[in-house]
Amino acid sequence: MSALVAEMVAKALKLNIPLSVHLDLTYRCNERCIHCYLDHSDHGEMTTAEIKDLLDQMADAGVFYLTISGGEIMMRHDFFEILEHARKRTFSIKLKTNGILIRKKEADRIKALGVESVQISIYSHVPEVHDAITKLPGSLRQSIEAIRRLRAHGIHVIMANVLMVHNAADYSGVRALAAELDAKFILDPTITPMMDGDRSILNLNVDEAALRKVFRNEALVGNVEEFCAPPTGPDEDALEMLPCSAGHTACYVSPYGDVYPCVQFPLPSGNVRNMKFVDIWRDSPQLKEVRSITLRDMPSCSKCTHGATCTRCPGLAFLEGNMRGPSTQDCEKSYARTGIPSENLKGRREPRQSLGLLKLVQIQSVQPVARNCAEAVTENSAVNR
Amino acid sequence: MIEQRYVARSTAIAARGLGDETMVMSASSSTLFTLDEVATVIWKAIDGATPLEEIVTKTVCEQYDITPEVALKDAEILVKGLAEQGLLLLSEKPIPQSSISLKVNP
Numbered sequence: 001m002s003a004l005v006a007e008m009v010a011k012a013l014k015l016n017i018p019l020s021v022h023l024d025l026t027y028r029c030n031e032r033c034i035h036c037y038l039d040h041s042d043h044g045e046m047t048t049a050e051i052k053d054l055l056d057q058m059a060d061a062g063v064f065y066l067t068i069s070g071g072e073i074m075m076r077h078d079f080f081e082i083l084e085h086a087r088k089r090t091f092s093i094k095l096k097t098n099g100i101l102i103r104k105k106e107a108d109r110i111k112a113l114g115v116e117s118v119q120i121s122i123y124s125h126v127p128e129v130h131d132a133i134t135k136l137p138g139s140l141r142q143s144i145e146a147i148r149r150l151r152a153h154g155i156h157v158i159m160a161n162v163l164m165v166h167n168a169a170d171y172s173g174v175r176a177l178a179a180e181l182d183a184k185f186i187l188d189p190t191i192t193p194m195m196d197g198d199r200s201i202l203n204l205n206v207d208e209a210a211l212r213k214v215f216r217n218e219a220l221v222g223n224v225e226e227f228c229a230p231p232t233g234p235d236e237d238a239l240e241m242l243p244c245s246a247g248h249t250a251c252y253v254s255p256y257g258d259v260y261p262c263v264q265f266p267l268p269s270g271n272v273r274n275m276k277f278v279d280i281w282r283d284s285p286q287l288k289e290v291r292s293i294t295l296r297d298m299p300s301c302s303k304c305t306h307g308a309t310c311t312r313c314p315g316l317a318f319l320e321g322n323m324r325g326p327s328t329q330d331c332e333k334s335y336a337r338t339g340i341p342s343e344n345l346k347g348r349r350e351p352r353q354s355l356g357l358l359k360l361v362q363i364q365s366v367q368p369v370a371r372n373c374a375e376a377v378t379e380n381s382a383v384n385r
Numbered sequence: 386m387i388e389q390r391y392v393a394r395s396t397a398i399a400a401r402g403l404g405d406e407t408m409v410m411s412a413s414s415s416t417l418f419t420l421d422e423v424a425t426v427i428w429k430a431i432d433g434a435t436p437l438e439e440i441v442t443k444t445v446c447e448q449y450d451i452t453p454e455v456a457l458k459d460a461e462i463l464v465k466g467l468a469e470q471g472l473l474l475l476s477e478k479p480i481p482q483s484s485i486s487l488k489v490n491p
Contacts, residue, residue, distance in 0.1 A: 002417070004417055004419060005417060007419075008403060008408055008417070008419065011403055011404060011406075012403060015403070015404055017403065019403075059401070062401060062402065062403065063401070064399065064401040064403070064408055087396070090398065090399050090400045090401065091399055091401075092399030092410050092412075093399070093412075114396065114397030114398065114399075114412035114413075115412065116399065116410070116412050116415055117415070154413070156415060
């Protein structure tokens, strides 16, 4: 983050302004990605008029950075009408799409509407691997064609690579592809639970050895020694730190008008069909509670040596059962990065090993239910980290 | 003598007030700029139809203790800088809204 952006964020925080909003227009999609956390059925999306009114409200509330995502945004027939309205209200607009429906005409319009960047997920440079993840034959080819069209228009493209067991060996290939297409490459090593809390897709997360390999790749993290340096523990200043921007200067709005602190933090905080966006932002008890939490209020993390440097996601902690608790996935990342277990991991390991739970799980896996077997193996691996 | 100058905001920009300041970003360069309190007053008054000199005398000089000459000189530097970044359009004639409206295909 540049000094100027940091200054703006600090000012927004002081003035209680929602600087950034992630708006999902739809959960419908033309791909069926195996790691997706969404229910793709339409349960009553906001209408065009409702979304335009919401954009007006958000602009008036001070929202500057607007991420428009889904689902697949172009599944909405009114997508460009919405985008045009967003441009008129002078947001800084980022689109997240799989690009499959971006032909020349769509690329022309995206360019004309001054979109800041377009993010497209590419899971592998190998068609068979990418298409097996999206469950859509030909999807890699179509997404790459969209990237070429957008780049030909001079539009910034971010190629997002979500790391999972199916593509764990491919991120270098995707990175090379991004360089070839003149797109920015980002790697996300975390699979998140479903919005309804179902954690079964976490089985797709890569193991610690694969994470460690990523965190020691100089091309990805820069200075490895610095990135993987042992933590020093939180000091008094760090204990007053805010967990992240969720609910502080950022929030998420679903296609149904539900407001949450973040797309990854499904704490219902109000609905724009019942209340003004700015009233939810200012007065929601849920958002106020999120804002009240500092590192000092987190029983485990405040005592953890990783407390000040961890990438702890409060949304993942919430999905784990406690927004003041640790996010085990981030604990595992901190461990893979530094080799030092967090307080949470220390606490988890000892009781499980001493109670011999691994053996019990193994016995269950012998039952003739393939799904249980897979879960047992994953449980075993996680505990052995 | 300073020439009459008209100024219009570009359409391919992001802009938002933040307190008494304004954040402005060009979509093409993704470069963020912030306008201070006085620059924000000028930014808000820009409409393509009012000469810069009139904006300065009617808004800036009425709100701040500054002479029109000094204010106009500073305003000229500001709009020139923003125009170089593609955030403003400058012209010696009024700039009609139709010429800066979004070029969006149906």
